[in-house]
Amino acid sequence: MAELEAVIGLEIHVQLSTRTKMFCGCELSFGDEPNVHTCPVCLAHPGVLPVPNEEAIRYALKIAAALGCEVAPRSIFHRKNYFYPDNPKAYQISQYDVPLAGAGRLGNIRIHRAHLEEDAAKMIHLGGSGRIHGSGASLVDFNRGGTPLVEIVTEPDLRGAAEAAAWARLLRTTVRQLGVSDVNMEEGSLRVDANVSVRPAGSEQLGTKTELKNMNSFRFLERGIEAELARQRELIAAGGTVVQETLHYHPEDGTLHPLRSKEEAHDYRYFPEPDLVPLAPTEEMLREARESLPELPEARMRRYREEMGVAEDAAAVLVADPEAAQYFEQVAEAAEGVEPRIVANWVTGELAAALRQDGGEGVADSRVEPRALAALVAMVQAKKISHGSGKQVLATLVAEGGDPEAIVEREGLAQISDSGELESVVAAAIDANPEAADQIRAGNGKAIGAIVGAVMKETKGRADGGEVNRLIKEKLGV
């Protein structure tokens, strides 16, 4: 049998971080006491009408611009009808056949559409399975109800679980950089569902897909898709056929379970929302969305790699974290005469490690001023201090901030530049390690480490490693 190729499309819900809800003036919140951010409109009291949130429209237009989507001159809101306690109107205001944004692209993946809608209220099912069936009682928190959402749908262009997760990360970074959402999967401000199918490699036809929900981290997204691909491949290998259904991911054990068909059997009876007029963005709104776009991850990656010569892994780490990227650029600008490549390695390597050790705060919140890190890296590069001393100074900077030159002075870390002094230390180290010296003479280059270590110990790391190496070899005549 031909190899079965994975075909994956994603449906992403992004909660917008506007001040107020999509169709009323209630403030958005996360983690507040239940049902305090409510009003007659978002509770669907008789007689109320929705009024679209201009800020949400501007945010959605930014997302559309970042994804290179075509914006519809007049998009239409529809009512999507269903009875459920999380939906007080018994219809969700969404967009249907004329969405705000059409075809676009992010990376290699084509965007099918992006539209605006409102979020449902949050339900908590007590007891039982954590779902409404079998639970003793269900509670509704309307704080979330009416939060603006942008739903982004990709074409089925993804070919593997890892690729899907990587692309979802790129999307998250892109949206985060726009400043229009917290894009936090654990908190639900970014929700990614996957449509998964397989087909014989090389085939143009799509296989029957299943829809995967409830994967609330990138790791779960990848695992869920992997599990479903494996299930579909086994099923087909055993002569079975895939049935179109919605599957719920269980993070506890990584398994997928079908939702009850009753929950799924919806006829949403979409029709145009008569309470709203078509959404026709002005030229000014479109221009503002385009012009406000920051440098997006793809372009930033290109610039870091091609113009600044940053190594690929360091560039990837920086691009994924806009705050770290901004910090990196501030350090690179302040560190005159130091290659950006070196600065990037310090930010993503030594600094990140020191911060992890210190308790894990991000670079932007750390006590290490960009100027301070720039000065430190410059000192190491100019061999004023050793790399080891540099790390020691960095640990001090992380713990208490301050000026690296003062720390070097205070702690006497200035590199030993007097070669007479260094020579005597090296000589003493060789004498103290005769076995290593013999091995070096015999051609075992690795044995030099023991003598270098002894020198470093004696000088408390203040010696220049390169110079120490040179002197040892010189003295041993190799």
Add this chain to the structure above:
Amino acid sequence: MAELLELSVAAAAERISAGEISADEYGAVWREAAAGDDLNAYLWRGEDDPAASDGPLAGIPVAVKDLFCTEGVETTAGSRILEGHRPLYTATSVRRLREAGASVLGKTNMDEFAMGSSNENSAYGPVRNPWDRERVPGGSSGGSAAAVGGGLAPCAIGTDTGGSIRQPASLCGIVGLKPTYGAISRYGMIAFASSLDQCGPLTRDVTDAALLLAALQGRDPCDSTSVGIEGGVEAPSREDLSGLRFAVPAELAHDAIEPGVRQVFEQTLARIEELGGAVAETGLPHAEHGISAYYVIAPAEASANLARYDGVRYGMRAGEAGDLIEMYERTRADGFGDEVKRRIMLGTYALSSGYYEAYYGRAQKVRTKIADDYGAAFAEFDFVVTPTSPSVAFRLGEKTDDPLAMYMNDFFTVPMSLAGIPAISIPAGLAEPEGGGPELPVGFQIAAPAFAEQRLLEAAYALERTIGFDSSPPRSGALYVAQGNKKRTGREGDAGG
């Protein structure tokens, strides 16, 4: 005192502003009149905030259809499912009336969720026609129309989705105006069919209608579909119709109209000509499909608008339900009346997958055709005129078992609603009902292009002057005491103003 009841709203407001009569005195007279409600016109009467003594509606008590939300005062939409519902906010229209100096005299009875043409679909009993208590006042704003026609309120507001202001105004011998869609905010007006619903005044004369419209109209940030009337609205003053062209739909010749109604209609056409207006026929070929399109579009929207009444957050909840779905089903089964259920089912069906194009999609196309017909007519004419209703007021119970016959009451009013254009019904005379009996009011409908309310009011005013209709029903009828009405109890005075 009684002479105060005879004053038009415009005259009363002027005298109150001038300090000739006090707002308190005028309000007290009307409260006393309203207290004598023997028509089941009111669902609630109460002390409103004291009326202002200045403003264009200084001191004027207004009867408000129970479809408008009034903060703290029970608002039922004529339905059991909203029994006891006290809104947390006040509708924009009511707020605007108060800002103009008016006060709320009471909340008026209506067909449940504004679905009906006779007021027999109210969960709180039918309203009686002030001209003949054995007959219906029309609907769905039947309480408002009966209150004004029966001398229980100086003026009222109602809502019109397919004729719900114009038809009851016609049957009760008063003026009823449905403005252009978007002229008045719908915020706080409990939705029946959102793309058609429009608030409007029910008054004793055209000048009062203009006065109320002037206060009500305007863009409202709470209603995205509201735009207001550019230039506002002024009291009409035109005394002739010279140079104005009136179109009569050619199709009217074949329509089923009571002979008495047709006769009054033709007399009114003759009056238009006497005043210098030109009358000619024009084709409105799609208007006859208006009822079909309307009874797809309005129920479709209603099926979504009424889905929120589930017993969870407000209003009635059926007890003893085993689970969520059963609670929904029992609440809605007990809370809604037959006509509302019929329309929810019709609308749900029309929107269902596989039927959408055949019903809703097609009805929308018909709606566009009807609007195009009017557009073509208004290229040549200033107005289109028809009888408001094919008959005078019919007997209570006469059409309750025949929904289609009931729906035909809206035959002449629905097309303007679909086209979104303004139309007014003014009393044009009296006619004997089919089957004999005392003469009853006949309404004459005038429709104008969108936002041409001022022009419409001017023509209606000129015509009203020459018709000289006496809007007071014969007083003898007042002796009739309604019996068997399912009156609500425990409502009067429980809202605390």
